[in-house]
Structure formats: structure tokens, C-alpha cells
Amino acid sequence: MMRFVLRRLAYALLTIWGVSFVAFIIIQLPPGDFLTTSIERMGDDGAVGEAQIAVLREQYGLDQPIWVQYFKWISGIVLHGDFGQSFVYHRPVAELIGQRLPLTIALSIATIVFTWAMAVPIGIYSAVRQYSLGDYAVTILGFLGLAIPSFLVALVLLYVSYNFFGQDVGGLFSERYIDAPWSFGKVVDLLKHMWIPVAITGLAGTASLIRVMRANLLDELRKPYVAAARARGNSETRLIVKYPVRVAIAPLLSTLGAVLPAVVSSGEVVAIVLSLQTTGPLLLSSLQTQDMYLAGSLIFAVSVLTVVGTLISDLMLGWADPRIRHRYS
Amino acid sequence: MSDVILQVQDLQTHYLLRDGVTRAVDGVSFDVRRGRTLCVVGESGCGKSATAHSILQLVDEPGKIVGGRILLHRTHGEQAGQVVDLAALPARGKQMREIRGREIAMVFQEPMTSLSPVHTVGDQVMEAIRLHLPLPEKQIHERAVDLLDRVRIPNPRRHMDSYTFQLSGGMRQRVSLAAALSCEPALLIADEPTTALDVTTQAQILDLFAELQQELDMAVMFITHDLGVVASIADEVVVMYLGQVAEQTDVDSLFHRPAHPYTRALLSSVPKPGTRTRLAPIRGGVPSPYDRPSGCAFHPRCDAMMPGVCDRGPVPLVDLDAGRAARCMLYTEEVARDGEPVR
Ligand SMILES: Nc1ncnc2c1ncn2[C@@H]1O[C@H](COP(=O)(O)OP(=O)(O)O)[C@@H](O)[C@H]1O
Ligand SMILES: [Mg+2]
Numbered sequence: 207m208m209r210f211v212l213r214r215l216a217y218a219l220l221t222i223w224g225v226s227f228v229a230f231i232i233i234q235l236p237p238g239d240f241l242t243t244s245i246e247r248m249g250d251d252g253a254v255g256e257a258q259i260a261v262l263r264e265q266y267g268l269d270q271p272i273w274v275q276y277f278k279w280i281s282g283i284v285l286h287g288d289f290g291q292s293f294v295y296h297r298p299v300a301e302l303i304g305q306r307l308p309l310t311i312a313l314s315i316a317t318i319v320f321t322w323a324m325a326v327p328i329g330i331y332s333a334v335r336q337y338s339l340g341d342y343a344v345t346i347l348g349f350l351g352l353a354i355p356s357f358l359v360a361l362v363l364l365y366v367s368y369n370f371f372g373q374d375v376g377g378l379f380s381e382r383y384i385d386a387p388w389s390f391g392k393v394v395d396l397l398k399h400m401w402i403p404v405a406i407t408g409l410a411g412t413a414s415l416i417r418v419m420r421a422n423l424l425d426e427l428r429k430p431y432v433a434a435a436r437a438r439g440n441s442e443t444r445l446i447v448k449y450p451v452r453v454a455i456a457p458l459l460s461t462l463g464a465v466l467p468a469v470v471s472s473g474e475v476v477a478i479v480l481s482l483q484t485t486g487p488l489l490l491s492s493l494q495t496q497d498m499y500l501a502g503s504l505i506f507a508v509s510v511l512t513v514v515g516t517l518i519s520d521l522m523l524g525w526a527d528p529r530i531r532h533r534y535s
Numbered sequence: 536m537s538d539v540i541l542q543v544q545d546l547q548t549h550y551l552l553r554d555g556v557t558r559a560v561d562g563v564s565f566d567v568r569r570g571r572t573l574c575v576v577g578e579s580g581c582g583k584s585a586t587a588h589s590i591l592q593l594v595d596e597p598g599k600i601v602g603g604r605i606l607l608h609r610t611h612g613e614q615a616g617q618v619v620d621l622a623a624l625p626a627r628g629k630q631m632r633e634i635r636g637r638e639i640a641m642v643f644q645e646p647m648t649s650l651s652p653v654h655t656v657g658d659q660v661m662e663a664i665r666l667h668l669p670l671p672e673k674q675i676h677e678r679a680v681d682l683l684d685r686v687r688i689p690n691p692r693r694h695m696d697s698y699t700f701q702l703s704g705g706m707r708q709r710v711s712l713a714a715a716l717s718c719e720p721a722l723l724i725a726d727e728p729t730t731a732l733d734v735t736t737q738a739q740i741l742d743l744f745a746e747l748q749q750e751l752d753m754a755v756m757f758i759t760h761d762l763g764v765v766a767s768i769a770d771e772v773v774v775m776y777l778g779q780v781a782e783q784t785d786v787d788s789l790f791h792r793p794a795h796p797y798t799r800a801l802l803s804s805v806p807k808p809g810t811r812t813r814l815a816p817i818r819g820g821v822p823s824p825y826d827r828p829s830g831c832a833f834h835p836r837c838d839a840m841m842p843g844v845c846d847r848g849p850v851p852l853v854d855l856d857a858g859r860a861a862r863c864m865l866y867t868e869e870v871a872r873d874g875e876p877v878r
Contacts, residue, residue, distance in 0.1 A: 430649040433593055437643075438663040438714065439636035442627050449651050456653065527653055528698045 210524050210531050218517040222510055226283075229506035230276050233290075233498045283506075290499035294492070299503045302488065307507055309378060310484040313407070313477075314469050314511075316400055318462065321408040321415055321469075329419025330451060336424060344416060351413030356472050360406050360479040376480045378403075384483075403480055407473045411465060418458060426450035456527040463516025470508055540608055540722050540754040541567040541590070541639075546622070547602035548582075548589045557824040559585035559598065561778035564852075565771075567722060572748065572755040574765045574786070576801070577775035578821050583758045584644075586775075587726050590756075591635055592626040610721045611638055636663040640715035644727040646707035650699040656683070656710050657695030663717045682713040686743060705736035709743070716747060722754045729764065741767055762805050766790065774798050777822070777832040780852060783860045794861040796839045831864060839865060 263269060267278045282288035289299035332341040364376060377384075383395045426432065427450050435445050474486025481487065485504055492500040524531040548560035559582045567573045575583050588594045590605055605621040612633055624631045640663070643649035650659055660679040664670065670678070676695070683691035686709040699707050708728055715723060725744070729737040745768055748755050757768060765772055769786040774795065782795040793799045800817045819836045822828055828835050834845040844864050853866040864870050 428595075430643045430645050431651045433588075433595075434641070434643055434649045434711070434714075435651070435662070436593060437591055437635050437641040439632045439634075439666045440662070441632060449654075453651070453653055529652060529700055532698065532701070 207524070207531055211521060214517055214520045214524070218513050221513045221516075225509040225513065226280055226506060227276070229502045229509070230279060232505060233279075233502035234272075236496050236498055283503075289503040292492075292497050292500040294495050294497040294500070299500050302500060303485065303503060303507055306483055306485045306488055309482070310470065310473070310486070310508070311511065312396075313378075313400065313403060313473055313482070313484055314466065316404045317408045317411070317469050317473060318465065320404050321411040321465075324408070324412045325415035325419055326455065329416045330423060330446070332416065333420045333423035333427065334446060344420075348413040348416050351409045354409075356406050356409060357475045357479050359409060360403075360476045363402065363406065364480065376482075378482050378484075403473070403476050403482060406480075407469060407476050410472070411469065415458065418461075419454065422454035422457060423450055426454045429453075452526070456523060456530075459519055459523045459526055462519030462522070463512070466515035467508075467512045470511065538569045538571075539566050540569055540610075541756075542606040543567075543586070543590070543603070544606065545603040546586065546589055546605060547600070548585050548594055548598060549601050550598045552597060555825055558778050558827075559824070560589060562603070563773075563775070563778070563780055564603075565773050565780065565783065567754045567756050569721070569754050570748070570752045571770040572745075572757055572768050573771045573773065574769035575756065575758045575773045575775060576760060576762065576765055577781075578817075579760060580821055580824070581775045582778040583760075583775060584726055585778075587641065587724050587756065587758055590621060590724060591639055591641060592621060592624065592631050593641075607634065607638065607722075609634075609638060633667070636715075636720070637667040637718045638720055639722045639724060640718070640720040642708070642711045642715050642723070642725040642728045644730055646704045646711060646728075646731060649711055650707055652698070652700055654698075655695065656697050656699065656702070660695075660710065660714045660717055663714060667718045679713070679717065682717055683710070685747065686710070686713045686716075687739075688713070703736075704732055705740065708732065708736075708740055712740075712743065712747070716751065719751055720753065722756065723748075724756045724758075726758045727760070728757075730759070730761070737764075738767075744768060762801060774801070777824070777827060779832065779862060780860075781833065781862050783852075783858075785857070785859070788857070788859055794855055794859060794866070795833075795863050796837045796865075797833045798861075800836070800838070831862070841865075841870070844870065 267275050279290070282290070287300050289303065291297070292299050292302055295302060328344055332338075332344045335341050378396055378399045379392065380395050380399070383392045386392055427446075429450070432445065432450050435449050436442075440448070470486075473484065474489065476482075477484045477486035478490060485508065489501060489504045489508075491497075492504065542564075543566075544564050546560050546563045547558070550557040550559055561582070563582070563586055565573065565575075575586065577583055585594065585598065588598075589600050592600075594600065600622050603622060606618050607621050609615055609617050609619060619630070619634075621631070621634070650656075657676070657679055660682055661675050664675045664678055668675075680691045680695060683694055688694050688706060688709055694702075699710065702710065711728070728744075729740050732740065741764065744755065744757070747753070755768075757764075759765060765786065769789075772782075772784050772786055772789045773780055774782040774784075774789075774797065776797050781797045782789075782793070784794065784798075788794075789798065790802070793802055797817075800815070803815045804817055806814060817836055818838075822832070822835070828846070830844075830846040830848055831837070831850045834840045837845065840846075841864060850862050850864055851867065852860050852862045854860050855866060
């Protein structure tokens with residue numbers, strides 16, 4: 207198991223390293239170096255001293271080859287948590303992300319937990335009661351959930367609640383908590399607001415996970431080891447949970463990592479519609495204004511999140527399926 | 536007849552499919568006795584597994600026991616000494632669960648798939664003990680180690696933590712056997728347990744069966760399509776054809792004076808040691824269960840077929856001597872009177 211964990215960790219670090227290159231390239235993409243842009247903007251506000259420009263040039267190593275620039279950028283992040291400056295907000299990127307990234311993480315985790323908590327029991331039910339009325343109902347609802355885009359659900363929900371209940375479901379906090387420091391009340395308020403984007407974002411994922419769970423479990427239910435366990439005198443419930451469900455869930459665990467970027471990006475769409483204070487709307491506006499340090503850093507942060515998610519799901523898969531774990535020992 | 540553990544009487548198990556009914560088991564009767572091995576033989580698809588699964592109420596949808604009785608003489612629990620009809624018990628009920636793994640245990644055909652790939656050997660061997668015997672955890676563990684030792688798994692203590700994908704097919708079948716024997720059942724049903732194994736491993740497993748049966752004084756119902764296996768372990772034999780008993784006999788008579796033409800055909804389709812006669816595969820194939828031949832189900836493939844006799848009306852199971860019986864018109868009174876008895 208140890209070797210398996212170490213190996214997975216090494217892969218994850220390598221991937222993050224690769225991702226950092228991509229993020230750096232994205233930052234470098236707009237024509238001219240970013241200082242030109244920055245100086246242009248500062249120029250709007252007033253004169254910029256030659257000396258100040260020289261200091262900035264030195265700080266970012268702009269006169270040096272590209273790999274030195276990359277090195278300065280990445281070591282700033284790793285050693286000092288310095289992601290550079292946002293030109294639009296005139297604040298450190300780290301500060302901007304620091305407010306929103308935890309909310310994105312919380313929302314994504316809550317969405318995945320919601321998805322699994324709904325999909326696994328429903329999938330089990332509709333496999334065990336295959337072709338029952340309940341199974342058909344689940345199937346139909348599932349297809350609807352898959353077919354309707356989440357932003358549409360968000361819009362409809364916004365419209366309905368605003369017009370018929372006079373209530374604004376947008377945002378993640380009530381008015382009075384938005385700028386308040388963290389407190390128990392603020393957490394409760396967040397949870398109250400969070401279920402709506404969570405349910406909307408998780409809808410499609412839940413529907414498809416139910417299909418996969420049902421199909422996997424149907425395959426497993428017919429395997430002789432299930433009959434063998436039944437022949438030993440297990441009760442039906444105990445038997446199904448202990449054997450075929452365990453086997454059917456294992457491959458789902460490995461999709462967790464792949465689900466994460468989908469959750470984050472569809473969460474972004476929902477977040478924009480519902481104007482949530484997550485990273486999604488920030489990323490969109492930073493791309494529109496070519497606020498490249500902010501955009502690159504956001505992409506980097508969300509990618510790292512995905513890699514970490516994949517790592518966790520790989521480890522869980524190794525824990526759930528000894529065949530995977532033992533392949534490496 | 537106090538030695539009888541199980542009596543199957545006129546068992547009928549049908550698969551109710553959309554395009555019709557498959558009569559997988561169509562009026563099968565036999566007894567299984569303590570300390571004896573009953574072999575159930577027949578070509579694949581003749582209803583051997585369906586019979587075995589019926590006994591433990593393990594028949595999968597859309598299959599259903601539609602008639603007959605399966606009488607178990609209970610040896611354990613509160614109802615020891617009583618006789619229960621398993622065919623009448625609810626498949627998911629408590630009573631059936633008490634019997635499964637405790638009084639009747641089963642070993643399945645596929646060693647690759649009849650054990651869970653994600654649970655340890657120990658977990659699966661200890662499961663039945665945990666379910667049926669009120670023992671402290673430590674004793675359950677020791678008992679499982681002892682069982683692995685008895686089925687000749689080397690280094691049993693270490694293999695408790697092994698997974699089945701780390702074991703060979705023969706080893707897995709030993710593990711299945713250990714799990715089945717863990718509560719010392721009165722009856723062991725083995726559904727082609729050696730079919731998927733190579734010849735050497737097969738011989739070892741058969742020896743193990745015979746030995747453990749002696750030790751535990753169990754009744755064994757052993758399903759196979761291999762007459763070599765029958766010769767090496769059977770006491771009594773039931774030959775099945777298309778869901779019915781074609782012949783019922785002791786093992787010596789099976790090989791020395793087979794009664795049913797189907798049995799004879801089976802025998803001449805396998806090589807005999809020391810002879811060089813040509814093998815004669817049975818003519819034609821097993822008919823589809825959807826269009827059963829009228830009359831004797833075997834008549835289209837039978838060398839002794841009597842036109843006008845064998846192809847009409849149901850054929851009774853005729854009692855012969857010494858508890859033998861054959862479902863064949865040759866032995867019915869009318870034919871035996873008129874023609875030559877072919878015993
Ligand atoms: N799940 C099933 N659905 C429909 N028919 C089945 C099913 N299982 C078995 N049968 C039918 O029952 C008959 C007996 O099958 P089985 O008992 O498995 O044969 P055997 O074990 O002797 O090879 C076969 O004709 C087969 O077509
Ligand atoms: Mg079979």
C-alpha cells in the first residue's frame with residue numbers, strides 16, 4: 207500500500223509541475239509583456255516613473271530569458287504564496303483568490319457529496335428492483351436531469367423564486383453576512399444558501415452516476431460470488447451491500463477525479479448565473495479584462511485542485527479494490 | 536431410512552420467459568443419504584444446476600419452483616429431527632437462511648468468479664461461521680485457519696489475508712470448499728466444482744472431497760457431466776436428460792449394465808482405458824427446450840427408437856431391480872411382453 211501511495215503522490219506532483227507550465231504560458235499569452243499593459247493602465251492614472259518601471263522589470267525578471275521568468279514566478283508561489291498582482295483590482299492575486307477559492311472548494315465538495323448521497327442509494331434501488339415502477343421513474347427523471355442544462359435550471363429557479371416568492375436565491379450569503387467575519391451564524395447562512403447551487407450543479411452528475419451505478423451493479427448482481435454469498439446464509443440486504451455494491455462502487459471512485467473539473471466548470475456557469483462569490487465569475491471577468499496574473503493563477507489553482515482530487519480518488523480506489531493496490535507491490 | 540438427508544420429489548422448476556416456458560427441471564425425484572455421494576450427470580443444459588439451485592431456493596428470475604417437494608431432514612437448530620419442505624419456504628425467509636451454509640452448503644463451478652474479488656480469503660471462510668455459530672471472534676479465526684489447513688492450503692495462516700486473485704484456480708476451489716464446510720453441513724452440493732480445473736488439480740480436489748466426506752460423514756450431491764468423475768466418487772447416480780431423470784442407478788450398474796439408451800450413448804462417447812474402440816458421439820444435439828420432442832425426449836437421437844411407441848405420450852420412470860429405474864419404453868410392461876427385453 208505504501209508503494210502505491212508514494213507512486214500516486216509522485217504522479218500528482220509531476221502533473222502539478224506540468225500544469226504550472228501551462229498556467230505560466232497562459233499568463234504570457236497576450237501580446238507584449240504584461241508590464242507594458244500594466245504601465246499603460248497606470249499611465250492612465252498618472253505618470254509612471256522610469257525608476258518604478260525598472261524596479262518592476264527587475265522584480266519579474268523581464269529582461270531575462272523565459273525560464274528565469276518562470277522560475278521567479280513559481281518560486282514566488284511556492285516560497286511566499288505570491289501569485290503576482292492583479293492589474294484590475296490593484297491587489298495581490300493571492301488575496302483575491304484566498305477569499306473565493308475556499309468557497310469554490312466547499313461548493314465542489316458539497317456537490318460531489320450531494321451527487322453520491324443521492325445517486326448511490328437510488329442506483330442500488332433501481333438495480334435491485336430492475337424493471338419495477340420505481341426503476342422506470344428513476345430512469346425517466348434521470349434522463350430529464352441529464353438533458354436539461356444546469357444554467358437553465360438556475361435561471362428558471364431564479365426567475366420563479368424572484369417573481370413568485372419575492373425571494374432572491376442568488377449569492378452564497380445573506381446581505382448582512384457578506385462582509386461580516388466568519389462566525390457560526392455565517393456558516394449556517396452559507397449552508398442555507400448553498401443547497402441551491404449544489405443541487406443545480408449536481409443534477410446532471412447525479413443523473414449520470416445513477417445510470418452508471420445501476421449498470422455496474424446489475425453486472426455484479428449476476429456474478430456467482432453473489433449466489434455463493436447467498437448460499438452461505440447472508441440476508442439479502444447485508445449481502446448486497448457487502449459484496450456487489452462494494453465491487454460496483456470501486457470503478458466509480460476512480461471517476462471522482464475526472465468528475466471534479468466538470469463539477470468546477472459547471473459550478474462556474476451556475477455561479478455566474480447566481481452571482482456567487484466563487485472563483486468562476488472572477489475567472490470570467492479576469493479573462494475578459496486580460497488580467498493575466500489573476501486568470502493564470504485561477505486556472506493554476508483550480509487545476510491543482512483537480513489533481514489533488516484525482517489523487518484522493520486514486521487512493522480511495524486503491525483502498526476499495528485490492529486488485530489495484532496489489533498491482534504495485 | 537434414517538440416513539436420508541434430502542428427498543427431492545417430483546420437482547418442477549420452470550423459467551417463465553417472454554417467448555414461452557422452459558421446463559428446466561420437469562419432475563425430478565431422488566434421495567441423498569448421509570455419508571454417500573449422489574452424482575447428477577447429463578449434458579449441459581439438462582437442468583442439473585437448476586435442480587441444485589432449487590434445493591437452496593437460489594433460482595434466479597425468471598425461474599421459479601412450480602411444483603414438487605424438497606424434504607430436508609433437519610439436523611441442527613431448534614427443528615432438529617423434523618422434516619421441512621424447502622420448496623414451500625420463502626426464498627428470503629429466516630428459516631431458509633438458517634439452512635443455507637449451516638445444513639446445506641454449496642460449492643459452485645467457477646472458481647474464478649464464485650469468490651469475491653475484493654474480500655480476503657479469511658473473510659469469506661469465516662463468514663458462514665459468523666452467521667451460524669455463536670463463537671468468539673478468536674475461535675472463528677482459528678477455525679478458519681484450521682479449515683484452510685484441512686483443504687490443504689499451504690501456510691493457511693498467511694493465506695487468511697490473501698485475496699482470491701492471488702491464488703490459482705485449484706486453490707480458489709479449495710477456499711470455496713473450506714467456506715462451504717465451515718459449519719460442517721449435513722449436505723454438500725457441488726455444482727461441477729472441478730470442470731474448470733486442469734486434470735491433475737481435478738484429481739486432487741476429488742480426493743479431497745472424498746476424504747472430507749468420510750471425515751464429516753456428509754451427504755454429497757455432486758453435479759458433473761464427466762463420467763470419469765462419476766467413476767471415481769459416486770455411490771449413486773442420477774442421469775438427467777432435458778429436465779427429467781433418464782436413469783437412476785448405483786455406480787457399478789451404471790458402468791456395467793446401463794439401462795437407458797441415453798446412458799449407453801453417454802458411455803460410448805467417452806474413452807475407456809485399455810480399449811481401442813472408436814468413440815461414438817451421441818447423434819444430433821440436445822433439442823431446444825422450446826420444442827421438446829413429443830413422447831420420449833430422447834427419441835430423435837436414440838438408436839433403439841421404436842416408431843409409434845417412443846414418439847407419442849409421456850414415458851413413465853420404470854422401476855428395475857435393486858432400486859434402479861429408467862425412463863424408457865423398452866422397460867414398460869407392454870413392450871417387455873411383446874418384444875425383447877433389453878436389460
Ligand atoms: N436465467 C435463465 N433464464 C432462462 N433460462 C434459463 C436460465 N438458466 C437456465 N435456463 C434454462 O434452464 C435449462 C437448464 O439449465 P441448467 O440447469 O443451467 O443446466 P445444466 O446445469 O445442466 O447445464 C437450460 O435449458 C437453460 O436454457
Ligand atoms: Mg450447470
